[in-house]
Amino acid sequence: MLEAKDLTKRYEDGLLALDHVNFEVREGEIYCMLGANGAGKTTTINLFFNFIDPTEGQALVNGIDASKDPLEAKGNIAFVSENVMLYHNFTARQNIDYFAKLGGKTDLQKDDYYAVMRKVGLQDKAFEAKLKTFSKGMRQKLGIAIAIIKDAPNIILDEPTSGLDPKAAAEFMDILTELKKQGKAILMSTHDIFRAKTIADRVAIMKEGRIVMERTREEFLKDDLEKIYLNYMQGIAA
Amino acid sequence: MLRTIINKEILENITSPKFVFTFLLCTILILLAVYAGVGNYRSELKEYHSALALNEKNLESQTSWGLIAGMGMKITKPPQVLGCMISGIQDAVGRNATVNIAFDPSLVDSRYDSNPVFAIFGPLDLALIVKIVLSLFAILFTYDAIVGEKERGTLKLSLANRVPRDQVILGKAIGSFVSLLVPLVIPFLIGLIMLNLFPDVHLSGDDWARIGLIFLFFLLYLFVFFTLGLFVSARTNRSSSSLFILLFVWVVFIFVVPKGAVVLSKYMRPVPSVHEINSEKDAYLQQIQNEAIEGRRTFFQENPQEDTPEWRQKAQEWGAAFQQELTAKIDAKNAELEEAYQAKRRAQQLLALNLSRISPSSALTFGTQSLSKTGIQEHERFLNAIKSYKPIFTKFINGKLTENIGTGGQPPKPDLDELPRMDFKPMSLNDSFMLALPDLVVMALMIIVLFAGTFVSFLRYDIR
Numbered sequence: 001m002l003e004a005k006d007l008t009k010r011y012e013d014g015l016l017a018l019d020h021v022n023f024e025v026r027e028g029e030i031y032c033m034l035g036a037n038g039a040g041k042t043t044t045i046n047l048f049f050n051f052i053d054p055t056e057g058q059a060l061v062n063g064i065d066a067s068k069d070p071l072e073a074k075g076n077i078a079f080v081s082e083n084v085m086l087y088h089n090f091t092a093r094q095n096i097d098y099f100a101k102l103g104g105k106t107d108l109q110k111d112d113y114y115a116v117m118r119k120v121g122l123q124d125k126a127f128e129a130k131l132k133t134f135s136k137g138m139r140q141k142l143g144i145a146i147a148i149i150k151d152a153p154n155i156i157l158d159e160p161t162s163g164l165d166p167k168a169a170a171e172f173m174d175i176l177t178e179l180k181k182q183g184k185a186i187l188m189s190t191h192d193i194f195r196a197k198t199i200a201d202r203v204a205i206m207k208e209g210r211i212v213m214e215r216t217r218e219e220f221l222k223d224d225l226e227k228i229y230l231n232y233m234q235g236i237a238a
Numbered sequence: 239m240l241r242t243i244i245n246k247e248i249l250e251n252i253t254s255p256k257f258v259f260t261f262l263l264c265t266i267l268i269l270l271a272v273y274a275g276v277g278n279y280r281s282e283l284k285e286y287h288s289a290l291a292l293n294e295k296n297l298e299s300q301t302s303w304g305l306i307a308g309m310g311m312k313i314t315k316p317p318q319v320l321g322c323m324i325s326g327i328q329d330a331v332g333r334n335a336t337v338n339i340a341f342d343p344s345l346v347d348s349r350y351d352s353n354p355v356f357a358i359f360g361p362l363d364l365a366l367i368v369k370i371v372l373s374l375f376a377i378l379f380t381y382d383a384i385v386g387e388k389e390r391g392t393l394k395l396s397l398a399n400r401v402p403r404d405q406v407i408l409g410k411a412i413g414s415f416v417s418l419l420v421p422l423v424i425p426f427l428i429g430l431i432m433l434n435l436f437p438d439v440h441l442s443g444d445d446w447a448r449i450g451l452i453f454l455f456f457l458l459y460l461f462v463f464f465t466l467g468l469f470v471s472a473r474t475n476r477s478s479s480s481l482f483i484l485l486f487v488w489v490v491f492i493f494v495v496p497k498g499a500v501v502l503s504k505y506m507r508p509v510p511s512v513h514e515i516n517s518e519k520d521a522y523l524q525q526i527q528n529e530a531i532e533g534r535r536t537f538f539q540e541n542p543q544e545d546t547p548e549w550r551q552k553a554q555e556w557g558a559a560f561q562q563e564l565t566a567k568i569d570a571k572n573a574e575l576e577e578a579y580q581a582k583r584r585a586q587q588l589l590a591l592n593l594s595r596i597s598p599s600s601a602l603t604f605g606t607q608s609l610s611k612t613g614i615q616e617h618e619r620f621l622n623a624i625k626s627y628k629p630i631f632t633k634f635i636n637g638k639l640t641e642n643i644g645t646g647g648q649p650p651k652p653d654l655d656e657l658p659r660m661d662f663k664p665m666s667l668n669d670s671f672m673l674a675l676p677d678l679v680v681m682a683l684m685i686i687v688l689f690a691g692t693f694v695s696f697l698r699y700d701i702r
């Protein structure tokens with residue numbers, strides 16, 4: 001379970017990037033955060049990993065305050081970051097092996113890695129290829145595989161579909177749904193309203209550091225989510 | 239966890255193209271340097287032995303001590319076997335000296351004098367390769383060690399796990415240092431084996447100990463640049479700026495500081511020029527001449543001239559004594575001036591050396607030269623040995639010459655076994671080590687400070 005309690009971040013230059021944000025992502029739930037560039041999505045995510053310290057409030061991971069016990073908190077979240085480049089002199093398997101070990105999975109075999117990579121849609125011939133030969137989408141898939149293999153109760157994804165082709169994106173949605181069924185709490189920031197609509201259990205719209213709208217699946221399916229979003233962006237509450 | 243990070247770091251380094259390139263280049267350069275050094279040493283050794291033989295033959299062919307006194311003793315400085323690796327100042331300073339009863343001996347006839355072509359490029363010795371090329375590699379290995387991982391997003395992804403930052407930085411440091419060692423250690427070992435295969439190169443246990451210490455210096459030197467690279471890499475947000483800063487510091491350390499120290503020491507501890515010394519000497523001479531005139535006048539006032547043998551006797555005695563007194567004064571003054579000049583020159587030299595020690599490249603130069611006995615100290619020790627041999631030689635020859643006075647007839651053929659020879663003991667390992675110790679300490683301190691700086695910087699590094 002992921003919880004933001006009055007989460008506030010003011011950067012050193014004085015910019016208020018997050019202003020008392022509150023939300024929670026429960027087990028077996030996909031929570032999508034929408035918002036324009038600079039709305040504060042990545043800032044929120046960074047606070048859950050304690051990459052930055054909050055100015056006020058708490059980011060809780062299974063009840064653990066990320067700024068008080070960052071290691072414990074991080075042990076409970078898997079992370080897919082926006083366009084990670086990974087180690088380009090390593091093969092896909094070497095990359096996933098390293099991050100799996102960092103994630104605490106020390107007893108995995110080659111076949112376990114292959115299985116996960118296959119699952120995210122990487123072709124067999126890519127498994128032992130060096131990362132520098134990978135396309136952006138292939139890297140993104142490997143990033144997702146790295147998150148899956150960690151097998152943490154919570155997953156946070158920052159624009160995970162940005163480099164994927166439509167087929168891969170669709171497959172990715174299936175993977176997320178499966179993870180959700182396994183009982184993971186999933187927090188995803190995205191610009192892709194269409195995808196959000198298909199899989200999200202709840203959707204939030206963030207604007208200038210505040211959550212300006214939050215709706216459950218039933219609620220947003222009744223209306224046109226895209227229209228709501230654009231209205232919010234123009235400052236008109238729906 | 240630490241193990242995982244170290245392994246990954248080593249793997250990442252040795253699979254990178256820059257590693258392969260570095261390894262090949264280091265191997266070629268190190269072997270080339272050792273090969274050239276050995277070639278150099280062998281020809282030096284040959285020249286040395288033929289100079290000794292020639293001198294011996296010349297001595298034997300002399301029929302009297304008088305002739306040997308005229309010819310003088312020819313002294314040739316033996317080449318240092320560790321000059322194969324650290325050529326030091328050997329090529330630039332004189333190798334031969336003649337000790338005779340007349341002049342102060344000095345070493346002349348350097349390798350550069352006899353063959354200026356060598357001076358064009360200077361020595362390509364192991365010290366130079368380590369100093370310039372390997373330090374550059376250390377920088378190229380580390381400039382993006384941290385900032386590069388940030389740029390690629392892998393730092394963020396790594397630290398999204400239950401991994402303490404201190405382990406990450408320790409693992410990175412250990413792993414990349416180990417992988418940097420490979421291109422140094424392997425060619426160095428091959429070079430040592432090669433060195434051993436040459437028939438004229440004899441390495442004693444003492445030499446091996448010195449080689450070990452020299453290698454320690456190489457390691458420390460590379461570790462300085464290595465930690466410097468890590469440090470800058472943990473304080474920058476772009477790898478391009480990290481590289482730029484590091485190259486700048488590299489140039490400052492290797493070229494600017496050593497030259498700058500010499501220039502700066504000239505301003506801070508000026509040494510009078512030869513002209514200034516001479517004019518001081520002239521001024522004193524003038525003063526003495528005035529004293530002489532004054533003294534003579536006083537003498538004549540107190541002892542009015544008489545045309546008696548007693549007076550003449552007295553005047554003569556007084557004149558001789560007075561003359562001697564004045565000469566002694568002049569000599570004393572000249573010696574004093576000379577001593578002051580030398581003291582100032584030494585102070586300036588010392589200041590230059592100490593100032594330049596803030597650069598690890600100077601520390602490496604001094605330390606390895608001390609250990610290989612190819613530096614300034616060993617040269618001066620040799621020169622001093624020659625200088626202290628001179629009175630021994632002079633006394634012996636003068637004794638032999640006076641023995642013959644009055645015997646008349648043909649002087650006997652000299653027995654060369656009687657001739658005292660110059661006794662020079664190379665600096666002991668212990669002394670060399672003590673001499674090199676400050677440089678060792680300087681580098682160790684730099685490493686500690688830089689590593690502590692890296693550590694603290696990384697704990698607070700903005701990894702986003």
Ligand SMILES: Nc1ncnc2c1ncn2[C@@H]1O[C@H](COP(=O)(O)OP(=O)(O)OP(=O)(O)O)[C@@H](O)[C@H]1O
Nearest residue numbers: 011013015017035036037038039040041042043044
């Ligand atoms: N280190 C920083 N210092 C100062 N301001 C920052 C810093 N990082 C981010 N910001 C600012 O905080 C605000 C929120 O940024 P954030 O990266 O969280 O947005 P985002 O919602 O992830 O945007 P995008 O969709 O473009 O990824 C922006 O105005 C950004 O300029």
Ligand SMILES: [Mg+2]
Nearest residue numbers: 041042043158
């Ligand atoms: Mg973002």
